[in-house]
Amino acid sequence: MIKKKFNVNRSDQPHAPTPNLRLRVAYGGLRYEISVNSIATFGEVKKVLTAEIGLQANEQRLIFRGKERENGEYLDRCGVKDRSKVILMQDPSSIERRFIEMRRNAKIQSAHRAISDVSMEIDKLTEQVSAIEKSITDGVKVPEVQITTLIEMLMRQAIKLDGISADGDATAQKNLQGKRVQKSVEALDVLKISNGKIKPAVVTTKWETFDPPPNMSPWELFD
Template sequence: MVSTQNNSSIDGNQRQGVPELEVRPGGMFVQIRDLNPNPNPSPPTIKLKVKFGSSYHHLHISSHASFGELKKMLAEPTGLHPEEQKLIYKNKVRDSKSYLDVAGVRNGSKLVLVEDALSKERRCLEMLKDANFQNSSKLLKQLRLEVKKLSQQVESLHMKGCKEGRVSETEVENLTEMLMRKLIALDEIQVVGDPRLQRREQVREVQRQIESLDMMKLQLCSNGGGDSHNAHAFTSTNAKGNQRLHPKQHCTSIVKEALRNSESVVTTKWETFD
Protein backbone atom coordinates (compact mmCIF):
# COMPACT_ATOMS: atom_id res chain seq x y z
CA MET A 1 0.00 0.00 0.00
CA VAL A 2 1.38 3.39 -0.99
CA SER A 3 0.75 6.58 0.92
CA THR A 4 0.75 9.94 -0.81
CA GLN A 5 0.93 13.53 0.32
CA ASN A 6 -0.85 15.20 -2.60
CA ASN A 7 -2.63 17.44 -0.17
CA SER A 8 0.62 19.37 0.43
CA SER A 9 1.52 22.64 -1.21
CA ILE A 10 4.51 23.16 -3.53
CA ASP A 11 6.68 24.60 -0.73
CA GLY A 12 6.13 21.38 1.28
CA ASN A 13 3.78 22.85 3.92
CA GLN A 14 0.67 20.70 4.56
CA ARG A 15 -2.60 22.50 4.06
CA GLN A 16 -4.79 22.72 7.15
CA GLY A 17 -8.08 20.80 7.24
CA VAL A 18 -7.35 18.54 4.24
CA PRO A 19 -7.18 14.82 5.18
CA GLU A 20 -4.27 12.67 4.06
CA LEU A 21 -4.88 10.16 1.28
CA GLU A 22 -3.61 6.67 0.55
CA VAL A 23 -3.55 4.59 -2.61
CA ARG A 24 -5.37 1.27 -2.60
CA PRO A 25 -4.00 -1.70 -4.66
CA GLY A 26 -6.45 -0.86 -7.46
CA GLY A 27 -5.05 2.63 -7.80
CA MET A 28 -7.93 4.41 -5.99
CA PHE A 29 -7.12 7.32 -3.69
CA VAL A 30 -8.96 7.09 -0.32
CA GLN A 31 -8.73 8.85 3.03
CA ILE A 32 -6.30 7.28 5.46
CA ARG A 33 -8.23 5.20 8.00
CA ASP A 34 -8.11 6.17 11.64
CA LEU A 35 -6.77 3.15 13.51
CA ASN A 36 -7.50 4.67 16.94
CA PRO A 37 -9.51 1.98 18.81
CA ASN A 38 -11.20 4.54 21.06
CA PRO A 39 -12.04 7.64 19.01
CA ASN A 40 -14.61 8.87 21.56
CA PRO A 41 -13.07 8.75 25.03
CA SER A 42 -15.48 8.59 27.98
CA PRO A 43 -16.31 11.91 29.65
CA PRO A 44 -14.23 12.76 32.69
CA THR A 45 -15.42 11.97 36.21
CA ILE A 46 -15.81 14.93 38.53
CA LYS A 47 -15.98 15.16 42.30
CA LEU A 48 -18.86 17.11 43.84
CA LYS A 49 -19.58 18.29 47.35
CA VAL A 50 -23.27 18.27 48.29
CA LYS A 51 -24.53 19.86 51.49
CA PHE A 52 -27.67 18.41 53.09
CA GLY A 53 -28.60 19.96 56.40
CA SER A 54 -25.47 19.88 58.52
CA SER A 55 -23.93 17.00 56.57
CA TYR A 56 -21.70 16.97 53.50
CA HIS A 57 -21.64 14.24 50.89
CA HIS A 58 -18.76 13.77 48.46
CA LEU A 59 -19.64 11.99 45.22
CA HIS A 60 -17.88 11.08 41.99
CA ILE A 61 -20.05 11.30 38.87
CA SER A 62 -19.69 11.75 35.12
CA SER A 63 -19.48 15.37 34.03
CA HIS A 64 -22.14 14.61 31.38
CA ALA A 65 -24.63 13.17 33.87
CA SER A 66 -27.99 14.79 34.63
CA PHE A 67 -29.16 16.23 37.93
CA GLY A 68 -31.68 13.36 38.05
CA GLU A 69 -28.84 10.83 38.06
CA LEU A 70 -27.15 12.79 40.84
CA LYS A 71 -30.39 12.64 42.87
CA LYS A 72 -30.46 8.86 42.51
CA MET A 73 -26.94 8.68 43.90
CA LEU A 74 -27.97 10.87 46.85
CA ALA A 75 -31.05 8.78 47.68
CA GLU A 76 -29.20 6.16 49.71
CA PRO A 77 -26.92 8.39 51.85
CA THR A 78 -29.64 10.98 52.52
CA GLY A 79 -32.69 8.69 52.80
CA LEU A 80 -34.66 10.95 50.45
CA HIS A 81 -36.46 9.61 47.40
CA PRO A 82 -35.26 11.34 44.19
CA GLU A 83 -38.72 12.87 43.75
CA GLU A 84 -38.44 14.44 47.22
CA GLN A 85 -35.13 16.19 46.48
CA LYS A 86 -34.32 19.72 45.37
CA LEU A 87 -30.79 20.35 44.11
CA ILE A 88 -29.63 23.94 44.22
CA TYR A 89 -26.60 25.15 42.27
CA LYS A 90 -25.60 28.83 42.21
CA ASN A 91 -28.80 29.77 44.07
CA LYS A 92 -31.03 28.13 41.45
CA VAL A 93 -33.11 24.97 41.71
CA ARG A 94 -32.04 22.62 38.94
CA ASP A 95 -34.41 20.45 36.94
CA SER A 96 -33.78 16.70 37.02
CA LYS A 97 -33.61 16.55 33.22
CA SER A 98 -30.90 19.22 32.89
CA TYR A 99 -27.23 18.22 32.65
CA LEU A 100 -24.36 19.07 34.98
CA ASP A 101 -21.96 20.34 32.32
CA VAL A 102 -24.64 22.48 30.69
CA ALA A 103 -25.35 24.12 34.06
CA GLY A 104 -21.63 24.80 34.52
CA VAL A 105 -20.97 22.18 37.20
CA ARG A 106 -17.25 21.34 37.30
CA ASN A 107 -14.86 19.29 39.34
CA GLY A 108 -15.01 20.48 42.96
CA SER A 109 -18.33 22.32 42.57
CA LYS A 110 -20.57 22.66 45.61
CA LEU A 111 -24.33 22.03 45.59
CA VAL A 112 -27.08 22.22 48.21
CA LEU A 113 -29.73 19.56 48.70
CA VAL A 114 -33.06 20.36 50.40
CA GLU A 115 -36.20 18.30 50.98
CA ASP A 116 -39.14 19.08 48.70
CA ALA A 117 -42.04 18.97 51.18
CA LEU A 118 -44.72 19.41 48.52
CA SER A 119 -43.39 16.55 46.40
CA LYS A 120 -43.07 14.37 49.49
CA GLU A 121 -46.70 15.01 50.43
CA ARG A 122 -47.83 14.29 46.87
CA ARG A 123 -45.85 11.07 46.82
CA CYS A 124 -47.29 9.97 50.17
CA LEU A 125 -50.81 10.57 48.85
CA GLU A 126 -50.02 8.49 45.76
CA MET A 127 -48.68 5.69 47.94
CA LEU A 128 -51.78 5.82 50.15
CA LYS A 129 -54.03 5.78 47.10
CA ASP A 130 -52.17 2.80 45.68
CA ALA A 131 -52.38 0.97 49.03
CA ASN A 132 -56.15 1.60 49.20
CA PHE A 133 -56.54 0.35 45.64
CA GLN A 134 -54.66 -2.86 46.43
CA ASN A 135 -56.63 -3.40 49.64
CA SER A 136 -59.98 -2.80 47.90
CA SER A 137 -59.06 -5.18 45.10
CA LYS A 138 -58.11 -7.83 47.63
CA LEU A 139 -61.40 -7.44 49.54
CA LEU A 140 -63.43 -7.55 46.33
CA LYS A 141 -61.69 -10.74 45.26
CA GLN A 142 -62.42 -12.36 48.61
CA LEU A 143 -66.08 -11.27 48.57
CA ARG A 144 -66.47 -12.47 45.00
CA LEU A 145 -65.46 -15.98 46.07
CA GLU A 146 -67.82 -15.87 49.06
CA VAL A 147 -70.73 -14.63 46.93
CA LYS A 148 -70.05 -17.38 44.41
CA LYS A 149 -70.28 -20.01 47.14
CA LEU A 150 -73.55 -18.55 48.43
CA SER A 151 -74.97 -18.45 44.89
CA GLN A 152 -74.15 -22.14 44.56
CA GLN A 153 -75.99 -22.78 47.83
CA VAL A 154 -79.05 -20.94 46.50
CA GLU A 155 -78.97 -23.07 43.37
CA SER A 156 -78.58 -26.21 45.49
CA LEU A 157 -81.61 -25.16 47.52
CA HIS A 158 -83.63 -24.88 44.30
CA MET A 159 -82.41 -28.31 43.24
CA LYS A 160 -83.34 -29.73 46.60
CA GLY A 161 -86.84 -28.31 46.26
CA CYS A 162 -87.18 -29.86 42.82
CA LYS A 163 -86.01 -33.30 43.90
CA GLU A 164 -87.61 -33.57 47.36
CA GLY A 165 -90.58 -31.28 46.77
CA ARG A 166 -90.09 -29.35 50.00
CA VAL A 167 -87.66 -26.71 51.32
CA SER A 168 -87.17 -25.57 54.90
CA GLU A 169 -87.99 -21.92 55.53
CA THR A 170 -85.03 -21.75 57.93
CA GLU A 171 -82.65 -22.56 55.11
CA VAL A 172 -84.13 -19.77 53.01
CA GLU A 173 -83.86 -17.22 55.82
CA ASN A 174 -80.28 -18.20 56.71
CA LEU A 175 -79.11 -17.86 53.13
CA THR A 176 -80.89 -14.52 52.81
CA GLU A 177 -79.20 -13.22 55.96
CA MET A 178 -75.74 -14.28 54.77
CA LEU A 179 -76.29 -12.61 51.41
CA MET A 180 -77.44 -9.41 53.11
CA ARG A 181 -74.22 -9.35 55.13
CA LYS A 182 -72.20 -9.62 51.93
CA LEU A 183 -74.22 -6.75 50.49
CA ILE A 184 -73.32 -4.59 53.50
CA ALA A 185 -69.66 -5.57 53.22
CA LEU A 186 -69.65 -4.57 49.54
CA ASP A 187 -71.23 -1.23 50.41
CA GLU A 188 -68.46 -0.47 52.91
CA ILE A 189 -65.62 -0.93 50.39
CA GLN A 190 -64.35 2.43 49.13
CA VAL A 191 -63.32 2.00 45.50
CA VAL A 192 -62.64 4.11 42.40
CA GLY A 193 -62.08 3.22 38.76
CA ASP A 194 -62.32 -0.40 37.57
CA PRO A 195 -62.90 -1.91 41.07
CA ARG A 196 -66.10 0.16 41.28
CA LEU A 197 -67.49 -1.69 38.26
CA GLN A 198 -66.48 -5.01 39.79
CA ARG A 199 -68.22 -4.12 43.03
CA ARG A 200 -71.37 -3.10 41.15
CA GLU A 201 -71.47 -6.47 39.40
CA GLN A 202 -71.15 -8.29 42.72
CA VAL A 203 -73.90 -6.15 44.25
CA ARG A 204 -76.24 -7.05 41.40
CA GLU A 205 -75.42 -10.74 41.77
CA VAL A 206 -76.18 -10.65 45.51
CA GLN A 207 -79.44 -8.77 44.89
CA ARG A 208 -80.45 -11.31 42.25
CA GLN A 209 -79.90 -14.22 44.64
CA ILE A 210 -81.78 -12.48 47.47
CA GLU A 211 -84.73 -11.80 45.18
CA SER A 212 -84.71 -15.46 44.15
CA LEU A 213 -84.92 -16.47 47.81
CA ASP A 214 -87.66 -13.90 48.42
CA MET A 215 -89.76 -15.50 45.69
CA MET A 216 -89.18 -18.89 47.24
CA LYS A 217 -90.25 -17.54 50.63
CA LEU A 218 -93.37 -15.92 49.16
CA GLN A 219 -94.37 -19.24 47.62
CA LEU A 220 -93.75 -20.88 50.95
CA CYS A 221 -96.11 -18.45 52.68
CA SER A 222 -98.77 -18.87 49.97
CA ASN A 223 -98.68 -22.64 50.56
CA GLY A 224 -99.57 -22.21 54.20
CA GLY A 225 -96.04 -21.73 55.61
CA GLY A 226 -95.26 -19.25 58.31
CA ASP A 227 -92.84 -20.81 60.75
CA SER A 228 -89.44 -22.44 60.38
CA HIS A 229 -90.93 -25.98 60.54
CA ASN A 230 -93.09 -25.55 57.46
CA ALA A 231 -91.72 -26.39 54.05
CA HIS A 232 -91.96 -25.04 50.52
CA ALA A 233 -93.64 -27.35 48.03
CA PHE A 234 -92.38 -27.17 44.44
CA THR A 235 -95.42 -28.01 42.32
CA SER A 236 -96.62 -27.57 38.78
CA THR A 237 -99.86 -28.11 36.91
CA ASN A 238 -100.31 -30.81 34.32
CA ALA A 239 -102.67 -30.77 31.34
CA LYS A 240 -105.64 -31.91 33.49
CA GLY A 241 -105.08 -29.20 36.06
CA ASN A 242 -103.87 -31.54 38.80
CA GLN A 243 -100.80 -30.57 40.78
CA ARG A 244 -97.79 -32.89 40.89
CA LEU A 245 -94.10 -32.71 41.85
CA HIS A 246 -91.65 -31.83 39.12
CA PRO A 247 -89.75 -34.89 37.80
CA LYS A 248 -86.12 -35.06 38.85
CA GLN A 249 -84.91 -34.90 35.26
CA HIS A 250 -86.54 -31.46 34.93
CA CYS A 251 -84.84 -29.97 38.00
CA THR A 252 -82.07 -28.20 36.13
CA SER A 253 -84.42 -26.39 33.78
CA ILE A 254 -86.70 -25.48 36.70
CA VAL A 255 -83.82 -23.94 38.64
CA LYS A 256 -82.78 -21.87 35.64
CA GLU A 257 -86.38 -20.72 35.18
CA ALA A 258 -86.63 -19.72 38.84
CA LEU A 259 -83.42 -17.70 38.68
CA ARG A 260 -84.54 -16.07 35.44
CA ASN A 261 -87.87 -15.10 36.99
CA SER A 262 -86.05 -13.51 39.92
CA GLU A 263 -84.46 -11.05 37.48
CA SER A 264 -87.80 -9.87 36.13
CA VAL A 265 -89.86 -9.89 39.34
CA VAL A 266 -88.36 -7.54 41.94
CA THR A 267 -89.54 -8.23 45.48
CA THR A 268 -87.11 -5.94 47.27
CA LYS A 269 -86.64 -2.20 46.86
CA TRP A 270 -82.88 -1.76 46.71
CA GLU A 271 -80.99 1.40 47.45
CA THR A 272 -78.65 2.13 44.55
CA PHE A 273 -75.04 3.04 45.26
CA ASP A 274 -71.88 3.24 43.17
Protein backbone atom coordinates (compact mmCIF):
# COMPACT_ATOMS: atom_id res chain seq x y z
CA MET A 1 0.00 0.00 0.00
CA ILE A 2 1.42 3.38 -1.04
CA LYS A 3 0.23 6.37 0.96
CA LYS A 4 0.68 10.01 0.07
CA LYS A 5 -1.18 13.12 1.15
CA PHE A 6 -2.34 15.73 -1.32
CA ASN A 7 -4.48 18.78 -0.54
CA VAL A 8 -6.77 20.14 -3.24
CA ASN A 9 -9.09 23.10 -2.57
CA ARG A 10 -12.12 24.18 -4.55
CA SER A 11 -11.17 27.47 -6.22
CA ASP A 12 -14.41 29.25 -5.31
CA GLN A 13 -13.89 28.57 -1.56
CA PRO A 14 -10.16 29.23 -0.98
CA HIS A 15 -10.51 30.07 2.72
CA ALA A 16 -13.14 27.54 3.80
CA PRO A 17 -11.73 24.70 5.92
CA THR A 18 -12.49 21.40 4.26
CA PRO A 19 -11.95 17.87 5.52
CA ASN A 20 -9.57 15.49 3.81
CA LEU A 21 -10.70 12.18 2.40
CA ARG A 22 -8.59 9.07 2.02
CA LEU A 23 -9.32 7.46 -1.31
CA ARG A 24 -8.44 3.88 -2.07
CA VAL A 25 -7.53 3.62 -5.73
CA ALA A 26 -7.37 0.26 -7.51
CA TYR A 27 -5.32 0.20 -10.72
CA GLY A 28 -5.04 -3.30 -12.10
CA GLY A 29 -3.22 -5.36 -9.51
CA LEU A 30 -1.91 -2.27 -7.72
CA ARG A 31 -3.47 -0.45 -4.80
CA TYR A 32 -2.89 3.20 -3.85
CA GLU A 33 -4.19 5.36 -1.05
CA ILE A 34 -4.23 9.11 -1.56
CA SER A 35 -5.55 12.03 0.49
CA VAL A 36 -7.55 14.84 -1.14
CA ASN A 37 -10.06 17.44 -0.04
CA SER A 38 -13.68 16.37 -0.05
CA ILE A 39 -14.59 19.20 -2.43
CA ALA A 40 -11.97 18.23 -5.00
CA THR A 41 -13.07 17.22 -8.49
CA PHE A 42 -12.33 13.92 -10.18
CA GLY A 43 -10.19 15.90 -12.61
CA GLU A 44 -8.06 17.06 -9.68
CA VAL A 45 -7.83 13.50 -8.44
CA LYS A 46 -6.44 12.54 -11.85
CA LYS A 47 -3.70 15.15 -11.47
CA VAL A 48 -2.78 13.64 -8.11
CA LEU A 49 -2.65 10.19 -9.67
CA THR A 50 -0.47 11.49 -12.50
CA ALA A 51 2.15 12.48 -9.95
CA GLU A 52 1.70 9.13 -8.23
CA ILE A 53 1.81 6.66 -11.11
CA GLY A 54 2.93 8.67 -14.15
CA LEU A 55 -0.23 8.09 -16.17
CA GLN A 56 -1.35 11.35 -17.77
CA ALA A 57 -4.77 12.74 -16.79
CA ASN A 58 -6.15 12.39 -20.33
CA GLU A 59 -5.21 8.71 -20.25
CA GLN A 60 -7.17 7.99 -17.06
CA ARG A 61 -10.73 6.83 -16.51
CA LEU A 62 -12.04 6.97 -12.94
CA ILE A 63 -14.91 4.66 -11.99
CA PHE A 64 -16.92 5.27 -8.81
CA ARG A 65 -20.00 3.22 -7.90
CA GLY A 66 -19.94 1.56 -11.30
CA LYS A 67 -19.99 4.81 -13.26
CA GLU A 68 -17.22 6.68 -15.06
CA ARG A 69 -16.90 10.14 -13.55
CA GLU A 70 -16.30 13.34 -15.51
CA ASN A 71 -13.44 15.68 -14.68
CA GLY A 72 -15.75 18.43 -13.46
CA GLU A 73 -17.72 16.30 -10.99
CA TYR A 74 -17.05 16.98 -7.29
CA LEU A 75 -16.27 14.14 -4.92
CA ASP A 76 -18.63 15.26 -2.17
CA ARG A 77 -21.55 15.72 -4.54
CA CYS A 78 -21.05 12.24 -5.94
CA GLY A 79 -21.18 10.69 -2.48
CA VAL A 80 -17.48 9.97 -2.06
CA LYS A 81 -16.69 9.28 1.60
CA ASP A 82 -13.55 8.67 3.58
CA ARG A 83 -11.88 5.43 2.41
CA SER A 84 -14.17 5.17 -0.59
CA LYS A 85 -12.87 2.96 -3.38
CA VAL A 86 -12.22 4.37 -6.84
CA ILE A 87 -11.19 2.25 -9.80
CA LEU A 88 -8.61 3.64 -12.19
CA MET A 89 -8.51 2.35 -15.74
CA GLN A 90 -6.29 3.37 -18.61
CA ASP A 91 -8.15 4.73 -21.60
CA PRO A 92 -7.97 2.12 -24.42
CA SER A 93 -7.19 4.75 -27.06
CA SER A 94 -4.21 5.94 -25.02
CA ILE A 95 -2.87 2.37 -24.91
CA GLU A 96 -2.99 2.25 -28.69
CA ARG A 97 -1.31 5.67 -28.95
CA ARG A 98 1.46 4.58 -26.62
CA PHE A 99 1.99 1.39 -28.62
CA ILE A 100 2.23 3.38 -31.86
CA GLU A 101 4.67 5.81 -30.22
CA MET A 102 6.81 2.94 -28.93
CA ARG A 103 6.96 1.39 -32.39
CA ARG A 104 7.86 4.74 -33.92
CA ASN A 105 10.65 5.31 -31.38
CA ALA A 106 12.00 1.80 -31.96
CA LYS A 107 12.00 2.45 -35.71
CA ILE A 108 13.89 5.73 -35.26
CA GLN A 109 16.47 4.10 -33.00
CA SER A 110 16.97 1.28 -35.50
CA ALA A 111 17.45 3.82 -38.30
CA HIS A 112 20.02 5.74 -36.24
CA ARG A 113 22.01 2.54 -35.61
CA ALA A 114 21.94 1.56 -39.29
CA ILE A 115 23.00 5.04 -40.42
CA SER A 116 25.79 5.07 -37.84
CA ASP A 117 27.13 1.76 -39.20
CA VAL A 118 27.12 3.11 -42.76
CA SER A 119 28.76 6.33 -41.57
CA MET A 120 31.72 4.40 -40.13
CA GLU A 121 32.20 2.57 -43.43
CA ILE A 122 32.08 5.87 -45.32
CA ASP A 123 34.73 7.27 -42.95
CA LYS A 124 37.09 4.44 -43.95
CA LEU A 125 36.40 4.91 -47.65
CA THR A 126 36.90 8.68 -47.57
CA GLU A 127 40.31 8.10 -45.98
CA GLN A 128 41.22 5.98 -49.02
CA VAL A 129 39.96 8.75 -51.31
CA SER A 130 42.27 11.21 -49.55
CA ALA A 131 45.22 8.82 -49.92
CA ILE A 132 44.59 8.45 -53.68
CA GLU A 133 44.23 12.20 -54.06
CA LYS A 134 47.59 12.75 -52.34
CA SER A 135 49.33 10.21 -54.58
CA ILE A 136 47.96 11.76 -57.76
CA THR A 137 48.77 15.28 -56.55
CA ASP A 138 52.36 14.11 -55.94
CA GLY A 139 52.50 12.84 -59.51
CA VAL A 140 52.31 9.15 -58.63
CA LYS A 141 50.06 7.17 -60.97
CA VAL A 142 47.49 4.99 -59.22
CA PRO A 143 46.19 1.74 -60.75
CA GLU A 144 42.83 2.55 -62.34
CA VAL A 145 41.24 -0.55 -60.84
CA GLN A 146 41.92 0.90 -57.39
CA ILE A 147 39.83 3.97 -58.23
CA THR A 148 36.96 2.07 -59.88
CA THR A 149 36.82 -0.43 -56.98
CA LEU A 150 36.62 2.41 -54.47
CA ILE A 151 33.76 3.99 -56.44
CA GLU A 152 31.87 0.68 -56.38
CA MET A 153 32.35 0.37 -52.62
CA LEU A 154 30.99 3.88 -52.09
CA MET A 155 27.96 3.12 -54.26
CA ARG A 156 27.23 0.05 -52.13
CA GLN A 157 27.01 2.30 -49.09
CA ALA A 158 24.64 4.58 -51.03
CA ILE A 159 22.40 1.58 -51.70
CA LYS A 160 22.42 0.70 -48.01
CA LEU A 161 21.35 4.25 -47.15
CA ASP A 162 18.48 4.09 -49.65
CA GLY A 163 17.23 0.95 -47.91
CA ILE A 164 17.02 2.63 -44.49
CA SER A 165 13.55 3.88 -43.54
CA ALA A 166 14.11 7.05 -41.52
CA ASP A 167 11.98 9.70 -39.79
CA GLY A 168 12.75 12.94 -37.98
CA ASP A 169 16.42 13.53 -37.13
CA ALA A 170 17.36 10.22 -38.72
CA THR A 171 16.28 11.59 -42.11
CA ALA A 172 18.69 14.50 -41.78
CA GLN A 173 21.53 12.14 -40.83
CA LYS A 174 20.69 9.86 -43.75
CA ASN A 175 20.76 12.77 -46.21
CA LEU A 176 24.08 14.00 -44.78
CA GLN A 177 25.75 10.62 -45.32
CA GLY A 178 24.29 10.43 -48.82
CA LYS A 179 25.91 13.77 -49.67
CA ARG A 180 29.26 12.49 -48.34
CA VAL A 181 29.07 9.51 -50.67
CA GLN A 182 28.15 11.69 -53.63
CA LYS A 183 31.00 14.11 -52.91
CA SER A 184 33.55 11.28 -52.68
CA VAL A 185 32.37 9.66 -55.93
CA GLU A 186 32.55 12.99 -57.76
CA ALA A 187 36.05 13.56 -56.40
CA LEU A 188 37.15 10.13 -57.64
CA ASP A 189 35.73 10.83 -61.10
CA VAL A 190 37.90 13.95 -61.30
CA LEU A 191 40.93 12.13 -59.92
CA LYS A 192 40.43 9.38 -62.48
CA ILE A 193 40.89 11.93 -65.29
CA SER A 194 43.96 13.46 -63.64
CA ASN A 195 45.41 10.03 -63.00
CA GLY A 196 45.11 9.17 -66.72
CA LYS A 197 47.34 12.11 -67.63
CA ILE A 198 50.20 10.93 -65.42
CA LYS A 199 52.89 9.05 -67.32
CA PRO A 200 53.97 5.82 -65.66
CA ALA A 201 57.49 5.80 -64.24
CA VAL A 202 60.13 4.27 -66.56
CA VAL A 203 62.27 1.63 -64.85
CA THR A 204 65.72 1.20 -66.43
CA THR A 205 67.81 -1.98 -66.26
CA LYS A 206 71.20 -2.10 -64.62
CA TRP A 207 73.09 -2.74 -67.83
CA GLU A 208 71.66 0.41 -69.38
CA THR A 209 73.11 2.51 -66.59
CA PHE A 210 76.42 0.64 -66.22
CA ASP A 211 79.48 2.63 -67.25
CA PRO A 212 82.86 0.90 -68.03
CA PRO A 213 85.77 1.59 -65.67
CA PRO A 214 88.16 4.38 -66.67
CA ASN A 215 90.92 3.52 -69.16
CA MET A 216 89.06 0.35 -70.20
CA SER A 217 87.66 -0.24 -73.64
CA PRO A 218 84.03 -1.36 -73.70
CA TRP A 219 85.16 -4.40 -75.78
CA GLU A 220 87.41 -5.55 -72.93
CA LEU A 221 84.32 -6.06 -70.72
CA PHE A 222 83.30 -9.06 -72.76
CA ASP A 223 86.63 -10.95 -72.71
